[in-house]
Amino acid sequence: MKQLVILSGKGGTGKTSLAAAFAHLAHENPAPVKTVLADADVDAANLGLVLCLERLETHDFTGGSLAIIDPQLCQGCGICEQVCRFDAVLLPSPNGKGLGGEGYSIDPIACEGCAACVYQCPEEAIRMEPQTAGQWYRSESRYGPLFHAELKPAQENSGKLVTLVKQQARLAALDGEYPLLIVDGPPGIGCPVISAAAGADLALIVAEPTAAGIHDLQRILETTAHFRVPTLVCVNKADIYPEGTRQIEAFCQEHGLELVGRIPFDETVTQAMLNGEPVTAFQRESPASQEMIAVWHNLLTALAIQLIPSK
């Protein structure tokens, strides 16, 4: 089983639109590649909006735990406040009103879940309570099983949830003898991106030919190089700023990176999203679709996936 991850550094370059198109193209006759899909952008999961038909399973995701002070046991010594490095212990206010209430308490937003206060409270008045930080789903998409998740707003541990979603997707792919897993990655280069890229056989970077896009392309390329993930690059909205596209071409050439597509700006991409389907299914002949098909064939070659025409 091969694992393809789609990344970008900068957000909004078209990762999900491409992932959806690849899911459709993989499924297409005459040479389908059975594919499992995973949406690793658990902050803002959008792949399901264009692909999901039915949610088959919903599971709670227990993230970290948060500290809770038992007001009955707390003697008000204040040691918790001294040991907390995250300013999460709220002081009691003199009149028992306002921030902090009547006794010491924990700010759930600031609490990092480190339990330093729990172990150092002389009264054993603090306990850790596991938090449901989100949910993950197994769904049926138009083009194969889809694993995705929703982190609750303002939660931590998105990298852990990404790892969980990918694990489930991998198990399904191995069980069902799927030759390909496509992972739609999150933006950035930090914790969830590292989780999304872990174990990938190939990364496709979707770059945007803008000042910001080129800057972030370099950051994500350094990241995939750091983790030794073989990487290809394609440019989206390539004609919006041809000078930027030329800069990306020069950069790729200089660093020995293969540029596998220049997808033009095309309104059918937005129209397809409004219509809730991949652009290649919505309008196969559109300029963006045609170039995405070319990128897809390049990816299959790079992944060394054999196309076996169905009889």
Place this chain on the structure above:
Amino acid sequence: MRIAVASGKGGTGKTTVATSLALSLATGQSPPPLFLDCDVEAPNAHLFLHPDFDEQREVGLLVPTVDESKCTHCGKCAEVCQYHAIAVLGQKTMVFPQLCHGCGSCTALCPEKAISETPARMGVIERGPARNGIPFARGVLDVGQPMVVPVIRQLKKWAAPHPEQVVIVDAPPGTSCPVVEAILGAGCVVLVTEPTPFGLHDLRLAVQVARELKIPVGVIINRDGSGDAGVDEFCAAEDLPILMRVPIERTIAEGVARGQTLTEIHPEYAERFRQLFADIVGRASQ
């Protein structure tokens, strides 16, 4: 007044809005606003505001170092660590700095006092004057480092504003801990979105984050006219003010691609952003 510019979905125009707002307020306002680029994974505001960085500092966390001559391998450190960042394997205690949150629990609780703390670098913070006299500061996460929040947290502490100074925060995309850290303390969150199903879905989540933190929200619809009415309907139903609409326009897209702000592409936006600011201040004082 601290204004955070954020969005659930990436690439909606946060940096375009934040830099244009800063430039608009830097003329005719004294002192000019402090600009904080808190998108430390993919910081881009410098491409528009062109700061000259004259100060830089390494940032990170204090991670444990074990003195093997004192360590008895009792395992207390591993027991108290909630992040599996320290483990005892036979006669060796191992530290995994990339998992460490720097809480100091293992150091404080080691019965042999065998653990000390040493700084581990995760990135840099830097600052300097930018265009129109705007004081500019940003954080840059080191490649390969997973921990984003400490860099943002230390940037915010280091680049503190003068009293009464307006602060503009360029936040990262998403809805999880880095966004929370970036927007905490803001008097208003401006959520930039686009009128598409993806934009709406992620706006909904971003609004929940702001509400969780009890920060008032205003919305800017970018690429207005490119999609459907979903975002407008959502804002009406949730009673969210639409502070500005930026139309879908090739001139704007090309200008931003070249590294221009809205105020450079269309100078009339400077006045529109000053009105937007007055609007936010007016709503906050209500």
